[in-house]
Amino acid sequence: MKISKDTILRLSQYKNITVKLKSLGFVKVFSDNLADALGISSSLVRKDFSMFEITGNKRGGYAVDELIEKLNTILGKDKVQNVIIVGCGRIGSALLNYYRYPKDGITVKAGFDISPADVTSLNDSNIPIYDISELESFIKDNNIKIAIICVSENSATAVTENLIRYGIEGILNFTPVLLKNHADCFISNVNIKSEIENIFYFVHFANQENIEKQS
Amino acid sequence: MKISKDTILRLSQYKNITVKLKSLGFVKVFSDNLADALGISSSLVRKDFSMFEITGNKRGGYAVDELIEKLNTILGKDKVQNVIIVGCGRIGSALLNYYRYPKDGITVKAGFDISPADVTSLNDSNIPIYDISELESFIKDNNIKIAIICVSENSATAVTENLIRYGIEGILNFTPVLLKNHADCFISNVNIKSEIENIFYFVHFANQENIEKQS
């Protein structure tokens, strides 16, 4: 069974929407409902579910409570997820502050920076920011597996190599450098500059043609 | 000619890499070089280029200077791109500060918030933050076409509808709400929570199986 990133991103959306429906008092949800919300076909919703052995009732759809629970388990939300943020400049600090209390099942244990003194003023949380030299011992002592990196373009590759060497198995990369997946580490790239350029393109050429695909 | 978001994101990466190669003194670049950097086939690089009529030399690859220029034109970097940031909480302010001076061809003209007084302390730039009530006149007076939204989940849909009504044609959405493309407005979603959940999934299940696809 091969699962793509797109599939997991959809599961996350199914969960978000189902949680919202629950708050609206829904007890069951149909594949058609979720399909409409995501702008995809109901076949895909059912196919996604069947890959994870999420089953429904032939006429009653999927039970909201059960669906949320199963999706949470798949997405690892049933356990506490400890992460660290490496690079606490503007973007890193924003994430640090956004997650200053555990939220959405995500706990930020620490931030790291080459110059903690310089970024401390951006830190509005109680989460400590340590010097990057403490990265290795912290990761090993606290058994950290996931890191979010927001360092400068220049240091992105070196920092990533170190993180992998120290045992990090998953990285969310906010630097402008495209990092490729590594045998021991799953990496996902969020390139804000490219996303903005993408908008520029489609706004400019919207008149003459197309428009396709969202993310 | 149908161009997908993925294609444009690749063009943006081609440009980043080529700029780096130029700084290293490269004068020409081969499709194989770019393919390696992105982890794709050289056929795809050449196909992407041919869709935009970017041509090379049968033995000399692509001229670096010319390639950068053409990619910049396609990505709209030849003109000044004015954007606004709607919602200046932690993420919005981080972007505001990150782009406090025009950078990468992106100029942030203003921020907007329901409560400018509350977020002013986060604003480290000279970019003004206005009350959200001034959104319509500002967009129209300044002919703004692109907005980055970082508002709360609750207001995301309403804010988006207003932006489209005021004439915004492209939105980069950092809220957790999945916004669907609109006939008059291209929308790209960056869902940080989903991205983190995606990492969780692949780290957990890395042992048992797969690992596939990056973004």
Place this chain on the structure above:
DNA sequence: TAGATTGTTAATCGATTAACAATC
């Protein structure tokens, strides 16, 4: 010239959708 690389076509691969039997 021989060798290398482009530009493009055909083949492959994977993701999505349509369709429908099963069944609640």
Place this chain on the structure above:
DNA sequence: TAGATTGTTAATCGATTAACAATC
């Protein structure tokens, strides 16, 4: 029961790659 929705298979669609003639 009749009607509606799931679960799954086959069909379709689109994106990527392989292959190779053209040619610098």
